[in-house]
Amino acid sequence: MVLGSRVAAAEPLDPWPRVASAYLVVADGELLWARNADAIRPPASLAKLMTALVLLAHDWDPDATIITSRTAAGIEGSRLGLRAGERLRAGDAFTALLVRSANDACVALAEHMAGSLAAFAALMNARAAAMGLQESHFVHPCGLDAPGQGSSARDLLQVAAEAMQLSEVARAVALTDAVVTTLDGRRLFMHTGNHLLGRTRGVEGIKSGYTGKAGKCLIALAHRDGHAVWLVMLNAPERWFTAQGMIDAAFARVADREGRGE
Template sequence: MQKLLSSIIYSICLILLSLAYINDTKDFLSNFAPFCTTGNIKPVPPQTITPESLGITASSTEPSNMYSKAYCLVDADSNRILASKDEDMKLPMASTTKIMTCIIALENGDMGSIVTASQNAASMPDVQLNMKAGERFILQDLLYSLMLESHNDTAVAIAEHIGGSVEGFAKLMNLKAEELGLGSTHFVTPNGLDADEHYTTAYELCCIASYAIQNEDFMNIVQTPSHQFSNYDGTRAYSVNNKDAFLTSYNGAIGIKTGFTGNAGYCFCGAARRDNVTLVSSVLACGWPPNKGYKWSDTRKLMDYGFKGHAQAAVTPKNPLPAITVSDGKEASVPVKRTSTESFNVLISKDDIITVSYELPEKLSAPVRSGDIIGYENYTINDGLYMSIPIVASKTIDKTDSRYFANILVRMFFANY
């Protein structure tokens, strides 16, 4: 039966093709696919958007004479790198680890739950809350101890409470890193004490921080000047104070975390916001004692460069898109559209170049369904991909069949008589 049907379709096509050489018939058939022509549909060439066309004049010289072994500055909205040195080098990150510890606790823990300190937690080296084995706390209070004074015993108590063990909690941390697309970050401890295979990069630490500062509860904690609490049984009182000097010394600073170990050196991951622009920076291996202030100096240089040398501009997707040829379809081409035509902001300097390029096929095969993603409109800034907007078919094109060709024959017959 299938062979018979195929033979019928083939015969109909031969009839129509032969009739196409008769002028009147040819004109008639030109109204139908596949006999009509779509003309020469040209691919869309790449286009350049200059900062000047967007009104951007900001410019600055990238920081020099930095103390950090590796550093990075990103636009927090896109994680686009604005300045960096060895940003992909795997390095220990000390207590900046606790940014991820806090986020895992906020996302997986009950803030009102009771945390019981184990002997393992109580045995952690300085810096400590000096909790005692068996002592009980409310989880929310411990997050202030974790982030304001960077207590190592608190980090382990939180990890054991939520993950069942330090190892179980580390799995949660690594799963989150994988979820965030961080391929050069690996956690072993919740407090950042030196350990083999415990590392991140300057860039990926910025990505972790960019994610964390989207959490309102996280921001409330890291911006708190001080916090007082008691253990659950009310037998001991505690007071913790924010050790992040950047928070009160830099215009627009919003946190977030310092760190130091013998292997990692001084580390800091900071964030600042001005005029709807949020920047995140990280400095790793930024000196050893007694050079405690190097991390602040490097961070200010990065932030100054970001704010003084860049400005926001709105880009609106508006270039016309061509129809795409469709083979074996009931129409010869399909119109396409973007999934979004809304303007989006870019943070750039006058030296940056935005390029718009297109990933579109020369031809599609029917059937094509309305809403099918058929390509992308890509926006790159310099050499880095900034955004991809999906391009979809805006209507359905069904595949030709015997009924379609039979209908053309019938219409052609009545058109002539």
């Protein structure tokens, strides 16, 4: 686990009380700063990291043919632009899931694997229980707002850390752009929604998200000079500006401690 013990009192660890409804910053496994790290909030598309974990754990075949249902083609929010009946490789749909945060690819993958979105959400919750996540319950694989769906910054950090151990996830979330060609011959272009990639030094991913109830959300991982910083932000109105500052501050804190020989 990237972070073990629960936050008993966030007050002495909360230098940014207004940047997000909930956040936490971890450097080299140590909690530096947090606010409401165990509060249950809508996860938006950060839930897709749990979707990725479930997909890869169940007889994953990147060459399997995924057929886009009408439900998938008509889903709201961020989309790749798949049409009903259109076919594509599971591996390409997986790339769209994490790079474009494509809800149509997400639904198509979930339906292909579990038969329905409800059945797939049950698998997500089984995985959450197996991981010991105490504040997480999933209803929709894409993270769209739904009654009863929620998670915490701490739980989502654990999901993200486990996901990044998988090469398929680590590869996809580091991409700024990708192109997939459907099995029907249509080329579809995608660009990441993670504005830290290529702009903030050392950032390797991993996922952004937004819904009306969740607000702007982000999980980021950065490596610099042999050190690792994780940042989770839920409902962060100025997430890109503040995230970059918080990551820089975390690395400065690590460098200061290292300079003092701590």
